[in-house]
Amino acid sequence: MTAFLQVLADAASQGSLYALSALGIGLIFGIMRLVNFAHGEFIMIGAYMLMLSAAPYVPLAILATLAAVILLALLTERIAFRPVRRANPTTLLVTSFAVSFFLQYLFVLIEGARPKGFDFLSSLAEPFVIGEVRVPKLNIVTIGITLVLLAALAFFLKRTHFGIQMRAAALNFRMARLLGVKANRIIAVAFAMSGVLAAVVSVLYVAARGELSPVMGLQLALVGFVSTVIGGMGSLLGAVVGGFLVGALTVALQASLPLELRPFREAFVFAIVIVVLLARPRGLFRGREARERV
């Protein structure tokens, strides 16, 4: 029982990071049918920003990271994605790869390809003991922040005027536009929101791993993408659930695989993902909106 609770706590925190990454990708996909692989680089650059600004005062560094990643997301949209907005999804996808690799190698150039150690908020690694379950404080912080962000996003989408517009745009962009929803503004807001999600992942990831590298975003973007696919492209709830599922799967395999197979954990994760998609090719919660695009 204790072991199970332990795994559950780890799965929830790992799943939180994946869910936030998936949400950042799912949000943009919902509105403009763009799978933004550069989302991983948003996270990576956030991590470098955090390292560069961490010295004097941590809260300020977190704010700086948020600001920098939001700005980066907005600039990426403006410079790279807006010119090809009306192109077909393949062009959008290739553009996102181009942006992703550009940013990745830009940072290889500036910061070098090697991972850098960065001791950030390591006091949060101390465990918080509940009965016999030992949960690092950071995991609790991660889960808490994720829940708050999810609640805030749900409130925004359900209860604000802008949220209704954004949902309408995700369901049928052209019709929403016809009704007066301002395309540039709604897409910019979606990118800013994905920037916030990416920056939060930057902070939580660096605090958990204590290191960063130019390629660190790849894994997160890939898992985020896979999570949105499992959840059903176009469904934000699906993206979140998909993220938590992949996180849970990763942690469960980590705990249950024989020691000599553990280095191949990701192979097992993705093999199971393939099986899930064979059984449900459209994902677990396929968004209604993905069905028809006028």
Place this chain on the structure above:
Amino acid sequence: MNETIVTGALEAERISVRFGGLRALEDIALGLARGELLGLIGPNGAGKSTLINVLSGFQAPVDGTIRLDGRSITGLEPHQISRAGVARTFQAVRLFQGLSVIENVAAGLVLRRSSRHAAMKRAREILDWMGLGPKAELIAGTLPYGDERRIGIARALAAEPRYLLLDEPAAGSNEDEIGALTETIARIRTEFGCGVLVVEHNMGLIMSLCERIQVIDGGRTIAIGTPAEVQRDPAVRRAYLGEDED
């Protein structure tokens, strides 16, 4: 600067549309005045929907001009024409399927209402006005066809258009619904003061509703007049002969 200023009309002149070799519209004109109820009828394939698409910017004509209250709107994008005051509905209604009925209407209020509260209040008023109040909280995708069409009209009205183009609003409705719809469209004209263009196959609705009817066939206008005039017109009779219209 030498544009003719005609206040209060949506006008199309010398409009031609071709799809490959097919002449969908050939040198056709249409004028819809503010406060007017104009019916647009014709056999299947006559070009009615194409004409609505041209008026709302969904189809660029190869030739001709469209003017809105004297200002040329030829070549504008659909959302720009919508913003300028021309709203339309679609044969396939295209509601936002996952949103509630009231959210569907509120989504169309973004230009006029700044806050969610104001938008929802206005959306509620429009739904109540159309007798859809009790269905406001239902999810749009779950409703019968006739309701969806009326929600489509409510959503178009939310933009407070000066001209409203209705593409087959009665399709899929039963006799009772058509009666209620006829009354609603008549009230839209009086209460919103907009010009309403109705494309419809249901002759009962068109004849009882519109003071003026334009009949097109093969992409050309074959008659314009009052319901009585149009019904007597030999060209119209020829166009419809043998067609089983209800």
